[in-house]
Amino acid sequence: MNFYKKTKNVVKTAGVFGLLTILIIAARTPEDKLPAGDPDNGGLAIPDGFQALVVADSTGQARHITVRDNGDIYIKLRYFGKGQGGGTVAMRDTTGDGKADIIQNFGTYKDQSSLANGIIIHNGYLYYSSSLVVYRSKLIPGQLLPEEKYETILTDDHEHGTHWHITKPMAFDNQGNMYVPFGAPSDACQDMVNSPGGKPGSPGITPCPDLEKHGGIWKFNADKLDQTQKDGTLFATGLRSILGLRWNTNDQNLYAVVHGRDNLHRLFPEQFSSWQSAVLPAEEFVKVTQGTNLGWPYYYFDQMKGKKMLNPEYGGDGKKEGEGTKYQNPIIGFPGHWAPNDLFFYTGDQFPARYKNGAFIAFHGSTNRAPYPQAGYFVCFVPWVNGKFSEKWEVFADGFAGMDPLINVSDAKARPMGLAQGPDGSLYITDSRKGKVWRVMFKGNKKNFGTTQLAAMEKHKLNSNIRTPDEINDNLDKETKVAGQRIYNTYCTPCHQRNGLGDGSRFPPLVNSEWVTEDKRRLIQVVANGLQGEIKVLGKPYNDLMPKHDFIPPGEMAQLLTFVRQQFGNMPDRISEDDIKRVLKK
Template sequence: MRSFFYKQKWRLTQRYLCFGLIVMLFSGAQKQDLLPKGDPDNGGLATPEGFETLVVADSTGLARHIVVNENGDIYIKLRYFGKGQQGGTVALRDTNRDGKADIIKNFGNYPDQSSLANGITIRNGYLYFSSSLFVYRSKLIPGQLLPDSTVEVILKDDHEHGTHWHITKPMAFDDKGNMYVPFGAPSDACQDMLNLPGGKPGRSGLNPCPDLEKHGGIWKFSADKLNQTQADGSLFATGLRSILGMRWNYAEQNLYAVVHGRDNLRRLFPDIYSSWQSAVLPAEEFVKVTQGTNLGWPYYYFDQMKGKKILNPEYGGDGKKEAEGAKYQNPIIGFPGHWAPNDMLFYTGNQFPERYKNGAFIAFHGSTNRAPYPQAGYFVCFVPWVNGKFSEKWEVFADGFAGMDPIINVSDAKARPMGLAQGPDGSLYISDSKKGKIWRVMFKGNKQSFGASQLAAMEKHKLLGNIRTPDVVKDNLDKDTKLAGEKIYSTYCTPCHQSNGLGDGSRFPPLVNSEWVTEDKRKLIQAVANGLEGPIEVLGKPYNDLMPKHDFITPEEMAQLLTYVRQQFGNMPDRVSVEEVNRVLKK
C-alpha cells in the first residue's frame, strides 16, 4: 500500500514538473514572440546565430551616447547642441511596437552650444546628459516623451581650456548617491603642444606633470547637488588620459572604464617608432577603477603585445624601457591601439543566453590615425564574466558597421558604433555617430543550444582587416608611394586629415576644396609651420581643436608637402616653392 502511495505521488510530481517545464518554455516563447522581427538583412550587421537586428531609426543626427527608459523610450545625445540638428538631444518612441521609431523629436537648447557632447543616462526619474563643459539634468514626466523644459546644472567645468582635447563629460553613478566624471588630459604625454622645446615636437614631457592636478583622472561628486565645480568633488583615480566609456558595475560595486591610449608615436618620434608600431600601439585599456587607481599616464603607456607598461618617449623611453612601469596598474585587457572604445555596458538582462549575464559589451568607434595602415575597430566586442571576474579573452559580437574592408579612410566607413544601451526587455541598442542610425539587437534562438559553434563563426571576424593585426609589409598602403610630398603627408598629416583629405568628420577638418588649402599660400604655410589653436571654420563647419607646429619640417619638405596638398586636395595646378616657404618663415 505504501509502495503504491509513493508511486502515485511520484507520478503526480512528474506531471507537475512537466507542466511547469511546459509553462516555462511557453512563457519564454511568448516573450520571444513579443519581440519585433529583425530586418531581412539583419540591419546590415553580422551577429552570432540566434540574434536578430533591426534598425530602429536611420538618421537621427550625429549620435553619441544613448539610453533607453523603462517604457522603451529612447534618448540620444547628439554631438552638438543645435548646429542644424534642431536641439541637442533626440527622443524616440515606438507606438505600434514594430520596433521602428515612429515619433522622433529633437529638444534642448542649453549653454555650451558648440561643444562636443557625450554622456546620457537616466537616474531617479531624471535624464542626465552632458557636453564638453557641463553635466545637466531634466525631470522626466511620466507618460510624456519629452522631459520638463527646466534644465539644471549639476556640474560645470570652470577651467580655462585653450583647446577641446578630451574634455567631454561622460558620467557614471553608484547606488550611494555619487557621480563619477572624467576630466581628460589635453595632450599625448603632458607636452606643451604649441611651444615644444628642442625644435622638434614632443621631445620632452613635463615632470612632474601639472595637468594631473585637474586633468587625466576621474573625480567623484554628489549626484544631486546643483552647480558643482571640480573643487566640489574629490579625486578618485588618476593617470587616465581620456575616457568616453565608463560604467558602475552594480553586481560587483565597482567602477570600470575603457581608456583611450595616446597618439602620435611615429609623428613625434620617427627615429624610435616605425609606422607599424605607431599604428598598433599603445593599447586601449579596459580597466577596473577603484579609489586611488593610477594607470601611469603621462609617464607610461601599456604595450598589449609585451603585456607591460612602457616608459613614454617624452620621458626617456625608447619603446622598450620599462623603468618603474610595474608599479602602475595593468588593464584587464589591452586592446590594439586607436580602436577608440567609446562606450561600455554591463549586460544584466535575461533575454540573451546565460553566458552574456554580467559581461561587458564595448563599442569601438574606430581609428582615424593608423595610416599608412588600414583603419581599425568599428565593431562591438563582448568580454564574458567568468567565476566572479572578467575574462582576459574577448569576442566579436557585432561587426559590419563600416560596410567595407579594409577601411582606408575613416570617411569611407558607412557607420561608426558609438553608444550602447540596454532596453527594459534585455535588447541591446547601438548608436552610430555618422548619421545617427540606431540598431536593436535581440535574441530569438535557443538559449540551451547556444554556444561554441555560434561563437566560432564570429571568431572568424578577427581575421578581417578592421580587427586583425596588420602585416608590416603587405598591409602598408604606402609601400608603392613615390611622390615625396605624399610620403611626408602620410607621415605627418594623414593621422588627422586622412589619406583622402576628408578629415574624420568630427575633430579634424577636411582639406578637400578647403579655403585653407585653395586660397592664400601664405595662410597655408603659416598654419602648418606655426600650428593652429582655437575655433576655426572650414567649409562652413566649426572646429575647435589643436594642430601643433610643424616647423621641424625643412623648407624643402614643406614645399613638397604643400604642393602635394594643394594639387591633390585643392585641384590647384601651381606649386609651392622653397622660396615662398622661406619668405613666410622669415617674417
C-alpha cells in the same frame, strides 16, 4: 443527454480549452513578443540566433544612448542644434514594430559647445552633458520629453581654449555619488603653450602639472546643484581620456575603457616605426577603485608585451620598462587607436546565459593608423567568469564600416558609438556618422547557443579592421613614389585622412578647402606655426588643435604643400622652397 449533463460537458470542454490556452500562453517565451529583425540585420554581422533591426536612421551625429523602463530612447548628439531643434533626441515606438515613429529633438541649455557625449537615466532624472557641463531634467511619467526646465549639476570651469578630451560621460553608484572624468590635454604632458600639439623630441614635464586637474576621475554628489571640480574628490588618476565609464552593480565597482596616446612615430620617428605607432599603445579596459593610477603621462601599456612601458617623452624607446610595474595593468589591452567609446554591462535575461553580467564595448574606430588600414569599428564582448571579467574577448557585432580594408575614416558607412539595454533585454547601438540606431535581439535556441556560433564570429578577427596588420604587406605606402605624398601620409593623414576629407567632425577636409586653394602664404603659416581656435572650412565650424610642423625642412614642406594643393585643390602651381623660406624667413 439531459440539459444538466449537456451543460456539464460544455463547461468541462471549455475548461479544458481554457486550460490549454493558459498553458500555450504560459509556454510562450519573451522572444515571441520581440519585433522582427531586418532581413539583413541592418547590415550587421552578429552571432547566429541574434537578429538586429534599425530603430531609426539619420538622427544626427549620435553619441551615447540610454533607454527608459517603458522603452523610450534618449540619445545625446555630438553637436547642439544644427537646425535640429536641440542637442538631445527622444524616440518612441507606438506600434510595436521596433521602429521609432515618434522622434523629437529637445534641449535648449546655455552651453552649446561641441563634443557632447554622456546621457544616462538616474533616480527619475535624465542626466546629459555637453563638453563642459553636466545637466539633468526630470522625467515625467507617461511623457516622452522630460521637463523643459533643466538643472546644472557640474560645470568644468577651467580655462580650456582648444582643449582635448573634455567630454563628460557620467557613472553613478548606489550611494548617491556621480563619477566624471576630466581628460588630459596632450599625448604625454608636453609643453602645450610653447609647442602646441608637441613636436618631434619634445620632452614631457616632470612632475606633470596636468594631473592636478586632468587625467583622472573625480567623484561628486549626484544631486547637488552647481558644482565645479573643487566640490568633488579625486577618485583615480593616470587616465588620459575616457568616454566609456560604467558602475557595475554586480560587483559594486567602477569600470572604464581608456584611450591611449597618439603620435609615437610622428613625434619620435627614430624610436618608433609607423607600424608601432599604428598598433600602440593599448586601449585599456580597467577596473577603477579609489586611488587607481594607470601611469599616464609617464607610461603606456603595450598589449603585445603585456607590460607598462616608459613613454618616449620621459626617455622611453619602446623597450624601456622603467618603473612601470608600480602602475595598475588593465584587464585587457586592446590594439591602439580602436577608440573604445562606450562600455555596458549586460544584466538582462533575453540573451543566452553566457552574456549575463558580461561587458560590451563599442569601438568607434581609428583615424590615425596610417600608413596602415584603419581599425576598430565593431562591438566586442568580454564574458564575466567566476566573479571577474575574462582576459579573452569576442567579436559580437561587425560590419559597421561596410568595407574591408577601410583606408579613410570618411569611407566608413557607420561608426559604433553608444550602448544601452532595453527593458526587455535588447541591446541598442548608436552610430555617430548619420545617427543610425540598432536594436539587437536574441531569437534563437539558448540551450544550443555556444561553440558553433562563437567560432563563426571568431573569423572576423582576420578582417583588417581587427587583426594586427602585417608590417610590410599591409603598408599602404609601400608603392607610394611621390615624395610629397609620403610626407603627407606621415604627418597629415592622422587627422585629414589619405583622401583629404577629414573625419567628418573634429578634423576639417582639405579637398577644395579655401585654406588650401587660396592664399598659399596663409597655408604655409598654418602648417609651420599651427592653429588654435574656431575656424570655418567650407562653411562648417571646426575647433580643434593644429600642431606646429615647423620641424619639417623647407624643401620637404614645399613638396608636402605642393602635393596638398595639387591633389586636393586642383592648383597646378607649385610651392617652392624659396616660398617657404620667404614666409618663414629661414
